[in-house]
Amino acid sequence: MSFFNIGRILLILLLVSFCVITYTFAIILVVRYLHINWILIQLLGWISWYFWHSVIFDKVAKLLCMLNLKDSFGIIVFTQVIPGVSFFFTMMSFPVLYSFYYKIPFATNFIQLSCGICTGLMGLYIIIESFRVIGISGAAFENDYSTNNRKKLVAHSIYGLIRHPLYMGSLIGSVGLSMVFSNLECFLFPLINTAFIPIYKYLEETRLIDIYGQEYMLYQKKVGAFWPKKLFWRKATIILKSKK
Numbered sequence: 698m699s700f701f702n703i704g705r706i707l708l709i710l711l712l713v714s715f716c717v718i719t720y721t722f723a724i725i726l727v728v729r730y731l732h733i734n735w736i737l738i739q740l741l742g743w744i745s746w747y748f749w750h751s752v753i754f755d756k757v758a759k760l761l762c763m764l765n766l767k768d769s770f771g772i773i774v775f776t777q778v779i780p781g782v783s784f785f786f787t788m789m790s791f792p793v794l795y796s797f798y799y800k801i802p803f804a805t806n807f808i809q810l811s812c813g814i815c816t817g818l819m820g821l822y823i824i825i826e827s828f829r830v831i832g833i834s835g836a837a838f839e840n841d842y843s844t845n846n847r848k849k850l851v852a853h854s855i856y857g858l859i860r861h862p863l864y865m866g867s868l869i870g871s872v873g874l875s876m877v878f879s880n881l882e883c884f885l886f887p888l889i890n891t892a893f894i895p896i897y898k899y900l901e902e903t904r905l906i907d908i909y910g911q912e913y914m915l916y917q918k919k920v921g922a923f924w925p926k927k928l929f930w931r932k933a934t935i936i937l938k939s940k941k
Contacts, residue, residue, distance in 0.1 A: 817873025
């Protein structure tokens, strides 16, 4: 039985919103009173997030699963997943935070504004489609760490096109957000997000190989990480077969 029900999902959405608002205010305070550059804040933010992702999260989650407490996965969700995912989306939203802080107007060029909106909607579509396939439970790592609801690796639909659609959708959305504002400095933030892709790929796939083993390694060979190896949706669904 899944950990997630309507009540818990609503509570998680509320807590994620609270965390994002808290992180946003913390960033504004750092900028205003410590006079630290926004670019430096984002760089330090991503370094902190990846340290959490590679050193803290996986080890804490495995430890809790090993202890086999009554609600180990619930502890993982409320102490690790919610703060970590909220911080991730805050980092991806830097073009908006920066623009609102300095009161930068929207782009007046119709083509730039239209491209920004379309790119943002494309990113949003990829995120929504990813959630449709794996659900909140999959996005919250229930497939990976819950001892009560262990599932097979998801490798169909959009996950049959690229291995990390949630990250890619967020990155595309970040590019779109930067395009709807008139200041070119906003483009620096998605560039920084893009620069961290190799680090994310290495850390996340090391974690997934540790969990799924040969099954994930075969998945890597068949499906691209951030760009599809197969361009047609109907050909994207793959069947994972273990080696005999």
